[in-house]
Amino acid sequence: MKVGVYSLKGRKIAEVELPPVFKTPVRLDLIKRAVLSAISKRRQPYxxxxxxxxxxxxxxxxxxxxxxxxxxxxxxxxxxxxxxxxxxxxxxxxxxxxxxxxxxIGEKINVKERRLAIKSAIACTAIKELVEARGHKITGIKELPIIVDEAIEKVNSTKEAIEALQALGLEEELERCKENIHMRSGRGKTRGRRYKKPRGPLIVIAKDEGIVAAVKNIPGVDIINVKNLNCELLAPGCHPGRLTVYSKSALETLKNR
Structure with a gap:
């Protein structure tokens, strides 16, 4: 299956073949186990x-x-x-x-199961129905997954990063993440969890040349190196299908792994 590669201006500049990992069957059970395992290992013993x-x-x-x-x-x-x-x-x-x-407290998961869960979560990022089911706004997006030129890794200002994401059709999604930040009800307000924030796009890169600092202050947007991909970022709350933007070099890394 071929998908388009887009520039920072939102123009299609090439086509690329998706790696075999995007053909992995959807395994909701393994994804849930992998996410819960990661969450449990962060708990503090008492x-x-x-x-x-x-x-x-x-x-x-x-x-x-x-x-x-x-x-x-x-x-x-x-x-x-x-x-x-x-x-x-x-x-x-x-x-x-x-x-x-x-x-x-930490829940264990077999290494092979965890790897399969990550592969399945990556494959889910290309399934439109699952992405919509998570609540992402994708009306302005031409195709999934979103592949962008390596130039995105060199963006070093928040303004440029927002303009690039808007050019890729993520304007509604960024607006959703910004407008839906609200104060948490209950005692969590006094325990370091004052606000509830929506999870927006995930940007997957192969090398940081300034982009990490540029997007860290954009509400809802997360960024991760392709070598550190995990189910908790790909499927927040155990729900797969997160709206994900891959750099072309990150896609090449997935193809070679």
Missing amino acids: GRDPMAGKRTTAISLGPGHGISRAPRIKGSGYSAAQRGAFSPSTVGGRLAHPPRSNKV
């Missing part, structure tokens, strides 16, 4: 202090004393004497089944 609720002299007297067998603090003649402690059913006692910091 757990209770192993000695919480156990710093006490309380012991249980056992049966036959006319009182419950709950552990009680030793002594007499002071307020804490004979007060229940240590047990999960007492005030200030230990937790019955506390979270442990040594729990393995």
Whole structure:
């Protein structure tokens, strides 16, 4: 299958054959597993202090004393004497089944499955129905995937980057990403997640010659080296079909891998 290669002005300047990776079958199950695995490995372990609720002299007297067998603090003649402690059913006692910091949180995935998931996610970027289903605005786009000349890697200003993306038919998509930024409801506002931002186009390059700094401040736009492609960027939220712009050199790299 051949697709057009476009200049930064949006004009078709050549045609190129898509690499075999774009013929990979769609595997939604593997893509979901790969994304969840990547997310789980970023979680921070947490757990209770192993000695919480156990710093006490309380012991249980056992049966036959006319009182419950709950552990009680030793002594007499002071307020804490004979007060229940240590047990999960007492005030200030230990937790019955506390979270442990040594729990393995990260979900594993087989290497071959992860590679197949990435290939499948790349193939999904060329399927119009999946791209539309993600909510991307593609009415001004001539064909998918979008292949652009290597000159995009040398763009070093945000203004030039926006003009190039608009010339490629992404004007509505950039507007969607900018207009739909909104404040999060709930406690997440105070936990470093104040705003919810849409995911827009993903730019895949083979070499950074200024483009990374140029697009980092454009709302919704992500950029990645083709060697570092992963399912989390290609299928945010486990939903494949992200609108993706490949540089011609990045496409050549995919063909050779």
